[in-house]
Amino acid sequence: xxxxxxxxxxxxxxxxxxxxxxxxxxxxxxxxxxxxxxxxxxxxxxxxxxxxxxxxxxxxxxxxxxxxxxxxxxxxxxxxxxxxxxxxxxxxxxxxxxxxxxxxxxxxxxxxxxxxxxxxxxxxxxxxxxxxxxxxxxxxxxxxxxxxxxxxxxxxxxxxxxxxxxxxxxxxxxxxxxxxxxxxxxxxxxxxxxxxxxxxxxxxxxxxxxxxxxxxxxxxxxxxxxxxxxxxxxxxxxxxxxxxxxxxxxxxxxxxxxxxxxxxxxxxxxxxxxxxxxxxxxxxxxxxxxxxxxxxxxxxxxxxxxxxxxxxxxxx
Amino acid sequence: xxxxxxxxxxxxxxxxxxxxxxxxxxxxxxxxxxxxxxxxxxxxxxxxxxxxxxxxxxxxxxxxxxxxxxxxxxxxxxxxxxxxxxxxxxxxxxxxxxxxxxxxxxxxxxxxxxxxxxxxxxxxxxxxxxxxxxxxxxxxxxxxxxxxxxxxxxxxxxxxxxxxxxxxxxxxxxxxxxxxxxxxxxxxxxxxxxxxxxxxxxxxxxxxxxxxxxxxxxxxxxxxxxxxxxxxxxxxxxxxxxxxxxxxxxxxxxxxxxxxxxxxxxxxxxxxxxxxxxxxxxxxxxxxxxxxxxxxxxxxxxxxxxxxxxxxxxxx
Numbered sequence: 133x134x135x136x137x138x139x140x141x142x143x144x145x146x147x148x149x150x151x152x153x154x155x156x157x158x159x160x161x162x163x164x165x166x167x168x169x170x171x172x173x174x175x176x177x178x179x180x181x182x183x184x185x186x187x188x189x190x191x192x193x194x195x196x197x198x199x200x201x202x203x204x205x206x207x208x209x210x211x212x213x214x215x216x217x218x219x220x221x222x223x224x225x226x227x228x229x230x231x232x233x234x235x236x237x238x239x240x241x242x243x244x245x246x247x248x249x250x251x252x253x254x255x256x257x258x259x260x261x262x263x264x265x266x267x268x269x270x271x272x273x274x275x276x277x278x279x280x281x282x283x284x285x286x287x288x289x290x291x292x293x294x295x296x297x298x299x300x301x302x303x304x305x306x307x308x309x310x311x312x313x314x315x316x317x318x319x320x321x322x323x324x325x326x327x328x329x330x331x332x333x334x335x336x337x338x339x340x341x342x343x344x345x346x347x348x349x350x351x352x353x354x355x356x357x358x359x360x361x362x363x364x365x366x367x368x369x370x371x372x373x374x375x376x377x378x379x380x381x382x383x384x385x386x387x388x389x390x391x392x393x394x395x396x397x398x399x400x401x402x403x404x405x406x407x408x409x410x411x412x413x414x415x416x417x418x419x420x421x422x423x424x425x426x427x428x429x430x431x432x433x434x435x436x437x438x439x440x441x442x443x444x445x446x447x448x
Numbered sequence: 449x450x451x452x453x454x455x456x457x458x459x460x461x462x463x464x465x466x467x468x469x470x471x472x473x474x475x476x477x478x479x480x481x482x483x484x485x486x487x488x489x490x491x492x493x494x495x496x497x498x499x500x501x502x503x504x505x506x507x508x509x510x511x512x513x514x515x516x517x518x519x520x521x522x523x524x525x526x527x528x529x530x531x532x533x534x535x536x537x538x539x540x541x542x543x544x545x546x547x548x549x550x551x552x553x554x555x556x557x558x559x560x561x562x563x564x565x566x567x568x569x570x571x572x573x574x575x576x577x578x579x580x581x582x583x584x585x586x587x588x589x590x591x592x593x594x595x596x597x598x599x600x601x602x603x604x605x606x607x608x609x610x611x612x613x614x615x616x617x618x619x620x621x622x623x624x625x626x627x628x629x630x631x632x633x634x635x636x637x638x639x640x641x642x643x644x645x646x647x648x649x650x651x652x653x654x655x656x657x658x659x660x661x662x663x664x665x666x667x668x669x670x671x672x673x674x675x676x677x678x679x680x681x682x683x684x685x686x687x688x689x690x691x692x693x694x695x696x697x698x699x700x701x702x703x704x705x706x707x708x709x710x711x712x713x714x715x716x717x718x719x720x721x722x723x724x725x726x727x728x729x730x731x732x733x734x735x736x737x738x739x740x741x742x743x744x745x746x747x748x749x750x751x752x753x754x755x756x757x758x759x760x761x762x763x764x
Contacts, residue, residue, distance in 0.1 A: 159492050160598060163663070165530035165647050166496035166591070168598045173489030176475050180482035181588060183541040183575045214481035225499035225541065225586040259499045265581050270541040272497060272588035275482070282476060282484045331481050347479070 142237055142260050149245065155254045157220050167256035169221055175276035180211035186229075186266035197236050199309040200269060201243030207334070208273035209251060209313035210385040214332040215282040216322035217275035219315065222248065223257040225270040230262050240269065251315060279322045283389075286347035288329035292415040293396030294352060297407050298386040300337050301365025301377035308383040317405045318387055324404055330389035336382035341421060342435045344388070351418035354433060357426045360410045380436060390415055458553055458576050465561065471570045473536050483572035485537055491592035496527035502545075502582035513552050515625040516585060517559030523650070524589035525567060525629035526701040530648040531598040532638035533591035535631065538564065539573040541586040546578050556585065567631060595638045599705075602663035604645035608731040609712030610668060613723050614702040616653050617681025617693035624699040633721045634703060640720055646705035652698035657737060658751045660704065667734035670749060673742045676726045696752060706731055 147162040159168035171177055184204045186192055192200060205222060212219045224244065228237050237260055248255055253273070297314050314332065321327055329348055333340045337359070345352055356375060362384075365377035391399070396411055413421075421433040463478040475484035487493055500520045502508055508516060521538060528535045540560065544553050553576055564571055569589070613630050630648065637643055645664055649656045653675070661668055672691060678700075681693035707715070712727055729737075737749040 160600065164598075164601050165527040166494040166533065166598070168492040168494055168531070168593060170492055171487070176484045176486055177493065177590075178482040178484055179537075179539055179573060179588075179590070181539040181541045181573055181575050181586075183543060183577055183584075183586065185543050185577055185579050185581065187581070188543075188577060188579045211481040215484070217482065221495075223495055223497040223588055225497045225588075227499060227501050227504075227584060257495060257497055259497050259586075261499055261501055261504060263501050263504045265501065265503070265584075268499075268543060268581075268584050268586075270497075270499065270575075270584075270586035272495075272539055272541075274493075274495070274590075277484060282480075282482070284476065285480050 142234065145238070146241055146258065146260070149241070150255050155252055158254045158256055161254070161256050162258065167223065169256065169274070171220065172276050176282060178212055178215050178217040178275040178277055178282060179272065180208050181270065181272045182207045182211070183268065183270040185268055192267065195309065197239035198243035200267065201240035202247050203309050204269040204271045205244045205247050205273070206311060206313050207385070208271050209315055210332040212273055212275040213313050213315040213318040213387065214330055216278055216318045216327065216330065217282060218278055218319065219251055219253045219273055219275040221254045221256045222271055222273045224255060225259045227261045227263050227265060227268040229267055230264055232267070278319060283322060283327045283330040285329055285331050285344050288344050288348035288350050288390040288415045290350055290415055290417045291393065292328050292390035293393050293411050294341070294354070294390055294413040294415060295396055295399065296360065296386050296388050296410050296412055297405065298384065299360035299362040300333065300384045300386065301362050301374060301381045302368055303364065303381055303383040305364040307364060311385045313385065314387045314407070317407050320405055321389065325391050325395040325399060328390045330387060333384045333386050333388050334382055336380045336436070337384070337388065338379040338433050339382070339436055340388055344390070345419065345421060351416045352413055352421040353416055354413035354421060354423050356423055358410060358412045360408065379433070458550065461554070462557055462574065462576070465557070466571050471568055474570045474572055477570070477572050478574065483539065485572065485590070487536065488592050492598060494528055494531050494533040494591040494593055494598060495588065496524050497586065497588040498523045498527070499584065499586045501584055508583065511625065513555035514559035516583065517556035518563050519625050520585040520587045521560045521563050521589070522627060522629050523701070524587050525631055526648040526650070528589055528591040529629050529631040529634040529703065530646055531593065532595065532634045532643065532646065533593055533598065534635065535567055535569045535589055535591040537570045537572045538587055538589045540571060541575045543577045543579050543581060543584040545583055546580055548583070594635060599638060599643045599646040601645050601647050601660050604660050604664035604666050604706040604731045606666055606731055606733045607709065608644050608706035609709050609727050610657070610670065610706055610729040610731060611712055611715065612676065612702055612704050612726050612728055613721065614700065615676035615678040616649065616700045616702065617678045617690060617697045618684050619680065619697055619699040621680040623678070623680060627701045629701065630703045630723070633723050636721050637705065641707050641711040641715060644706045646703060649700045649702050649704050650698055652696045652752070653700070653704065654695040654749050655698070655752055656704055660706070661735065661737060667732045668729055668737040669732055670729035670737060670739050672739050674726060674728045676724065695749070
């Protein structure tokens, strides 16, 4: 689309920076009508897009442009991790509020580039605009499937163990900007076990577990006492329990996956990932999810994590 | 990122529609953490992104959601055409104003899907949000390079003929919503001639010619009388000449390309494309562009098309 002179200057700045961060997949980077990438001929290409909106997914301040730029890429890296993919390159669509000046897009880019470097992702194209609206950052990330191919949501089987990386709840206290996408963990899991179903927890542990159950046409039993609750969730004092937060807060960006009990036991017995993993329940025939409490009582685990869930609001 | 219940319903609607429009490249479509595509193993992958912003690139009304959806894909198709690529699949990031209700994203999708069907593009993923800001549509389109590879901007050579498809100017009167991306024309040109440099004219004929000149480190002479001026440009009555409009308006989405004089002559002598083509000038050694008028006089052609050009505003 048409660009203003200010936008050309910004594009030139991004282009020069990006050139020093290109990887071997980049045939044509920023500056032509489209970028050209050389992907592995045998691998399926993975693609994911996420849009971060000021006032919906973040407020700025307290969030800084560097944090927003980092997160815009991080949530996409987490999606590629959820498929056990290897990220390769990204393109970025941005609408910057005019009053942020030239520093805003530069700092956004800074936050994004630092994380891109860490995971060897080339930023190969973009569309940068200045307008009178709030900040919008849309990142599209490409990757390649690894091993036996992408790990889907729809392949959980009755008898599977339900497992997670890390801990849950209270991410909005800060973790949602600083989380480390579980890419290395996902690649290690895909290499060393036979993953049945996997996703990254963004909507909340309960909501995302239901996605696996619905897509796989199975049910589940969760053990409340086995759910790893984050320190941040324990510190919230709002009348809801840490468990409620862990099940419903979202934006944890941890992996939720299912494997056979044998492989699950092996995973628990080794430190393959360098990241804590937990066995939180089992896949069963049927549908829906029962939550078994420490005292042996059972409740139904609603789709949105708790009966006073957050059906109509974005928690990001 | 976190989705609300309304967004889930919308995603499910889009997913069901998209499933009936998938093409053979789609391994995993909408509904998992990422889409998976099987591309041709030998072709470079092309990728381009464009963001359309309400109040900047369109006003609604008079624009309809169907028109905006169509255009959001069309501008990206034009970018893939500019590389002589074959489009394959798209992902779509959207922020919809809350007061547009559920009809707005559906109509957007409708406009996009009609054009996607026409060019056999699968819509494989998206991130649909509802917010209190203006409408934002970010489309990322993937394609495959064809023939000898992507046609770049940086390969114009002294002696080349400068040629275009179609006509220029006045696109904002309506053509910018209804234009046909020059994909078939670009593929035919790439198959039947040796294209040196090519792009699609979005910023304006003068501005985009300068992009070719700058990237290729060459200059140009344009013949004013040979520039094809659209009917729409002739109808504008604002004190600027139709030629000025043709050189500076932008959003024409016609191809601007350079070939050897021999191949240029052949192209003019045949009707390979089914679309009018014009020979408007020559590439020369040096830099910048001279415009030769009908009376033999010469002026310098500024980067932005005319001396009272539109350096600081988006014309889209």
